[in-house]
Amino acid sequence: MRAFEANFDGLVGPTHNYAGLSFGNVASQSNAQAVSNPRAAALQGLDKMLSVQQLGMVQGVLAPQQRPDIHTLKQLGFSGSDGEILQKAFDTAPHLLMACYSASSMWTANAATVSPSADSADGKVHFTPANLVNKFHRAIEHGVTGRILKATFVDQQRFAHHHALPAHEMFGDEGAANHTRLCRDYGQQGVQLFVYGQHGSDPTAPKPSLYPARQTLEASQAVARLHQLNEDNTVFIQQNPDVIDQGVFHNDVIAVGNHNVLFYHEQAFLDTQSKLEEVRRKFGEGELHFIKVPTEAVSIDNAVRSYLFNTQILTLPSGEMVIIAPTECQENAQVAAYLETLVAQNNPIAKVLYFNVKQSMQNGGGPACLRLRVAMNEQELAGVNQATLINQASHASLSAWVSKHYRDQLTLDDLRDPSLLNESLTALDELTQLLKLGSVYPFQRG
Structure with a gap:
């Protein structure tokens, strides 16, 4: 039976804004309080999804969170009408209001960790929503995320x-942003790589000194157990604390894998040689390609600025492997020169395709942040909510929905506007009908 990798991208929500909430994410912090364009952001994301689908890939969409999160504001002691709650939070605790308006669910690489049926003992595809406890604005997401995943798969x-x-x-x-899978074929058992930033239970173990290490070894091990993975096909690798302190807040900012290719910066990991030897040993027979990017070719600073590693590597139906990169890679002289050299070398990556996702990039996420990868076979695809799959018709209907409901500009001052809340809830209610999700949002559930 044919197996393949599907990509489910997060749909940018109607309250997309630049609050600069993510300490350790350089792009997010540097664009804090800039004017955002929710309509342009959502349309950019949808255009990327359609382009990937037109390459022959299975492409889906995941709905955004309900924002603002009035329920959380009430939990934090704000009372009155919804409009009064927004105004009180704006006046007395704007950081809490911004957190409850966070646009971060668009980056579905953090939504969950996914293991395909070929790797799981029970032969099912497993999903574990990420708890995202390191950031308050993300820690409030996982309940709705779980319902959206269940309504999709x-x-x-x-x-x-x-x-x-x-x-x-x-x-x-932190979900799939710190996880990747290497395999000979998507339908065969592969090797799952869990990358962690620190030991959660050993304060003496290596960890960054400036920025937080968001993923723990204990979390990665727990997900592997939940997904019924075989220890002979899992590898736990620690991210280099020094690069976390340089703005590499997730592994997918410094390394990305697909099929039989691991594309990584030479400073990405601790104990790199021994860990890659473990990966090769557990991978077994067949071609396995480790593509190491030297610091002299691409500095950590340029890797973070361009999001060279926050790219998607896709294996097209033809067997050709391509990189989906943000235009920032094209605009960075060192990175553009490296990519030109890369595709000319003898490795599986044949082409680089550049996409404009600037609204996402300015908020701290590139093409890889925007998607959740799900390896499936044809029977499993048939079990997916078909309304969430992207094609020409669904792209057109979702684009029309965005154009109808989204604002062209949004400032932080707009977050206290009750009409923005009403616009958002109206839009999301209509979206759940378009995507046939049922009542996944709190306001729909009473």
Whole structure:
């Protein structure tokens, strides 16, 4: 049976804004309080999804979170009408209001960790929503994320959905942004690489000194257990603390894998040689390509600025492997020169395709942040909510929905506007009908 990798991108929500909430994410912090364009951001994302689908890939969409999160503001002691709550939070605790308006769910690489049926002992595709406890504005996402995933991957015979890990720093989990899978074929058992920033239970172990290490070893191990993975096909690798302190807040900012290729910066990991030897040993027979980018070819600073590694590597139906890169890579002289050299070398990557996702990039996420990868076979694809799959018709209907409901500009001052809340809820209610999701949002559930 044919197996393939599907990509499910996060749809940018109607309250897309630049709040600069993510300490350790250089792009997010440097663009804090800039004027955003929700309509342009959503349309850029949808155009990218359609372009990937037109390359012959299976492409889906995941709905955004409900924002603003009035329920959380009420939990934090704000009372009155919705408009009064927004105004009180704006006046007295604007950082909390911005957190409850966060646009971060667009980066679905953080939504969950996914393991395909070929790797799991029970033969199901497993999903564990990330608890994202390191950042308050993200820690409030996983409940709705879990409902959206269940409404998207609906066949209970083929998909297993888990709860997020306990909300404690020992089990800090950031999802697929710190996870990748290497395989000979998507339908065959592969090797899953879990990358962590620190040991949650050993304060003496290496960890960054400036920025937080968001993923713990204990969280990665727990997800592997939940997904019924074989220890002979899992590898746990520690991210280099020094690069975390240079703005590499997730592994997908410094390394990306696909199929039988691991594309990584030479400073990405600790104990790189021994860990890659473990990967090769567990991978077994067949071609496996480690593409190392030297510091002299691309500095850490340029890697972070361009998001060279926050790119998508896709294996097209033809077998050709391509990189989906943001235009920032094209505009960075050192990175552009490296990519030109890369595709000329003898390796599986044949081409680089550049996409404009500037609204996302300015908020701290590139093409790889925008998508959740799900390796599936044809029977499993049939068990997916078909309304969430992207094609020409669904792209057109979602684009029309965005044009109808989204504002051209949004400032932080707009976040206290009750009409923005009403616009958002109206839009999301209509979206759940377009995508046939049912009542996934709190306001729909009473």
